[in-house]
Amino acid sequence: MRDIFEKIRENKGPLGQYSNVGHGYFFFPKLEGPISNKMQFRGKDVLVWSLNNYLGLANHPEIREVDAKAAKDWGNAYPMGARMMSGNSNYHEQLEHELSSFVGKEDTILLNYGYQGIASTVDALVDRNDVIVYDSESHACIMDGMRMHMGKRFVFQHNDIESLKTQLERATKLVSDTNGGILVITEGVFGMAGDQGKLKEIVDLKSQYDFRFLVDDAHGIGTLGATGAGAGEEQGCMDGIDVYFGTFAKAFATIGAFISSEEKIVEYLRYNTRSQIFAKSLPMPLVIGALKRLEMIRTQPEHKANLWKVTNSLQSKLRENGFNLGRTNSCVTPVFLDGGPFEAANVILDLRENHGIFCSMVIYPVVPKDTIMLRVIPTAIHTEEDVNYTIEIFGKVKDKLAQGAYAKDKIMYA
Numbered sequence: 001m002r003d004i005f006e007k008i009r010e011n012k013g014p015l016g017q018y019s020n021v022g023h024g025y026f027f028f029p030k031l032e033g034p035i036s037n038k039m040q041f042r043g044k045d046v047l048v049w050s051l052n053n054y055l056g057l058a059n060h061p062e063i064r065e066v067d068a069k070a071a072k073d074w075g076n077a078y079p080m081g082a083r084m085m086s087g088n089s090n091y092h093e094q095l096e097h098e099l100s101s102f103v104g105k106e107d108t109i110l111l112n113y114g115y116q117g118i119a120s121t122v123d124a125l126v127d128r129n130d131v132i133v134y135d136s137e138s139h140a141c142i143m144d145g146m147r148m149h150m151g152k153r154f155v156f157q158h159n160d161i162e163s164l165k166t167q168l169e170r171a172t173k174l175v176s177d178t179n180g181g182i183l184v185i186t187e188g189v190f191g192m193a194g195d196q197g198k199l200k201e202i203v204d205l206k207s208q209y210d211f212r213f214l215v216d217d218a219h220g221i222g223t224l225g226a227t228g229a230g231a232g233e234e235q236g237c238m239d240g241i242d243v244y245f246g247t248f249a250k251a252f253a254t255i256g257a258f259i260s261s262e263e264k265i266v267e268y269l270r271y272n273t274r275s276q277i278f279a280k281s282l283p284m285p286l287v288i289g290a291l292k293r294l295e296m297i298r299t300q301p302e303h304k305a306n307l308w309k310v311t312n313s314l315q316s317k318l319r320e321n322g323f324n325l326g327r328t329n330s331c332v333t334p335v336f337l338d339g340g341p342f343e344a345a346n347v348i349l350d351l352r353e354n355h356g357i358f359c360s361m362v363i364y365p366v367v368p369k370d371t372i373m374l375r376v377i378p379t380a381i382h383t384e385e386d387v388n389y390t391i392e393i394f395g396k397v398k399d400k401l402a403q404g405a406y407a408k409d410k411i412m413y414a
Contacts, residue, residue, distance in 0.1 A: 087281025222251025
């Protein structure tokens with residue numbers, strides 16, 4: 001027998017192993033001040049490229065006014081209880097109706113939190129006779145949802161349609177024996193590499209295979225498509241997406257999420273999605289705030305237009321200066337450099353302490369060994385001056401990295 005706590009003390013996990021050197025700086029940093037392109041980190045002004053405040057709504061005056069009034073009018077408690085029991089309201093239903101109209105689906109269910117909501121939705125949609133076929137780079141919330149699945153799951157290589165077809169062949173043979181169905185899962189935009197899921201190509205496979213299609217469009221909603229309705233609209237295949245997931249945590253700049261689908265499917269989810277049945281309803285100020293955000297997304301296209309103006313400038317200038325951005329075709333802008341984990345830490349230290357640039361870094365195992373990914377998130381409130389300064393500093397950092405200026409075996413300074 002082994003004590004559980006003793007096991008944890010000996011093995012802190014893949015991220016926790018770095019907690020003694022990175023806590024409060026590389027992990028759990030504190031950005032202070034109003035949410036914007038410029039904030040404060042450890043008492044210094046920094047240019048921030050780490051927030052998914054895509055449309056710049058987080059501190060927009062109209063948003064702040066509505067949020068403040070809703071909090072004053074309703075408080076944070078109302079409505080108490082789960083939607084099914086005592087936590088429903090006309091405003092919750094209004095938001096669901098307006099979201100359905102926005103994404104072109106028959107009905108919508110609000111989720112009190114995106115991560116647990118989508119995980120619970122995956123659990124509710126399938127039983128032990130069904131098979132899930134999913135993209136290899138699916139988000140952790142999808143992976144956790146599949147952990148609850150008692151049937152089989154097959155993974156296809158990232159955005160590889162031939163690999164997907166191979167797994168669909170396997171799944172089709174299996175469900176012919178179990179009398180089950182197939183659920184294919186991918187993302188509208190992959191949040192690390194920034195590439196869109198091949199939604200149109202997957203929808204086209206419905207002519208060859210019998211499956212239902214779930215898309216996690218956390219990074220696409222509000223940023224892609226002619227009206228901002230997401231990656232399905234962008235690729236012209238929204239009708240072929242059977243279950244559409246969008247979150248409020250990014251372009252909407254608040255908390256909560258939603259699932260849109262056919263009316264009968266949403267009705268089923270309302271009565272079978274455990275994370276919503278057994279948890280408190282989304283508080284009223286967040287519902288009122290989400291209604292205002294949706295209104296602004298639908299009636300003020302200038303926010304998305306400016307987001308893409310900044311994105312296109314940033315990405316084109318990075319490429320012109322020899323930076324590798326991988327396969328992104330969204331606002332998410334990964335900048336790939338060569339180097340190990342200590343070099344990555346020292347690059348981030350240099351950027352934050354000496355140049356006032358705050359962005360996130362990603363290292364192995366999320367990216368291959370000896371690869372550093374600087375994850376840059378442009379927003380509608382960034383400026384051309386921000387872009388030009390960042391290009392200049394990234395160029396200097398890239399040169400220093402190539403010259404071996406960053407230590408490979410230790411963090412140079414704290």
